[in-house]
Amino acid sequence: MALDVFLGLLTGVLQEGFVYGIMALGIYVTYQVLNFPDLSVEGTFPLGSCVAGVMIASGLNPWLACMAAFACGAAAGGVTGLLHVKLHITDLLSGILVMTALWSVNLAVTSGSAVTPFYNQPTIYTSGPAALISDSHNSLRALVVAFISCLFVKLLLDEYLKTKSGLLLRAAGNNPRYVVSLGKDPGNMKILGLMLGNGLAALSGCILCQREESADIYSGTGMIVLGLAAVIVGVNIFSGIRFLRSTTAVILGAVLYRGVLVAALQMGLPTNYMKLLMAVLLTVVLVAYKTVPTGRRKKHVSRTEV
């Protein structure tokens, strides 16, 4: 029986890890590639949930809901970018402004309710290709859907980062002056990167809520901490392995982080202490890898030399 419980937990950790991994990829784009500590994710993650929740509850296609969630997240990320680039508000404050404003937006989306249930409506876990796996393998099916979604997003992101636009995005985070000398405005690339990052965060929120069959506007709390931990753990622990892309490392980071949290809960940590543990874990990670925000520029430039 113990093995059954363990396998059940493992499936859950992997499934959630892959879904959070999509958000971590978004944070990878903003924090690691663009060098932008973006807090708006705390608002765009539940925005994705709420948009999906309302759409699915009213009987719309869950895949359409995913696309809508991405688009809404991207729009919100675009606002963060515009505040920073056009109105010259600092990166942290731009994120806080959007995060705060999104709280009301999310409530407006759900017509004022904190939780939007959509039980027994078709979701990406139950309809479409997922229907090929029978209901009796419920949790395994969820894992497969989460894995494929995450893999799909990762491969698309990898491909994007190899395009001309993707290279320019990486250059904008690494050396904005270089982008200027190429005759392009690095500010526009920042806006684009923030749209991409927040679109992914919203998509992640949308996929997560479909598993729970209800959207929760509180679900964004702690997402920055989770995403940053995944990125930093992933990039520092797993990037040492040759031929492992940073994007894969970030997803593994998300899974690992999720695993540690679940393990702590299993060992009897009360659920109320979850966010405290998340913060403590990220602190440990930050100290261990010395990537506190003030040092992040230097750290990233020399990462290839270390």
Next chain:
Amino acid sequence: MLVERKSEPLLEFRQIDKTFHSGTVSELKLFDHFDLSVPQGRFVCIIGSNGSGKTTLLNLLCGGETPDAGNIFLGGREITREPEHVRSRRIGRVFQDPSLGTCPQLTILENLSLADRKGKRYGLSRGVSRKKIDEYRSRLELLKLGLEDQLDLPVANLSGGQRQALALLICTMTPIDLLILDEHTAALDPSSSENVMELTRRFVREKRLTALMVTHNLRFALAYGDRLVMMHRGKAVLDVCDGEKNALKIHDLTERFNEISVEDGNDV
């Protein structure tokens, strides 16, 4: 000379005024009706002590600063208030800091591929086109630094001298109107400096570029280029070309610097 004077200059500063810390006790009027024009094909060296206005001149030209009054023309078009990235399309610039002219995290190949698209669209087609690799290799061979065999190495792993040579190659890869060399050998060791200067001379000559080089190295200022301008307090106190420039010795320049220093009330 006569022909050049008659034709429209490539670069022209016209009646530039620039005051710093305006309205405070430390107000400093650096440029007061400053004029400078550079004809097509000239290689101008600019020297001067700190605070003489060399750096401000480049910043005004590249868009880091805007003049209080006056106009700047490049290739017959006014660029005085053009955004930095727009005028960059016609200007190549090598900075003093070797990490600014390239993108450290990207590989040599990725840097070259990006630079190749300067001024064009950066869309969703492949960032690195395999077809162009041979062309990039042969360009890198010109540098004689062995970089052609290290295309997939991140630029962060290169030395300062290698990076400056690469930056020079990168900003002269696409057609530009003006090359700006902003103390581009100041951070290098002597032998790398020599190497980068020789490359500079070659690229400028082969591509018939118009160049503006700011330097603290008086020897380079004399050995390279065909016009020398010495700046002091926002004025060109010395401006010589061709034969007159060739006749100058380092001694003449240091003497001139000392005179300026005395004017400023410093002991020599």
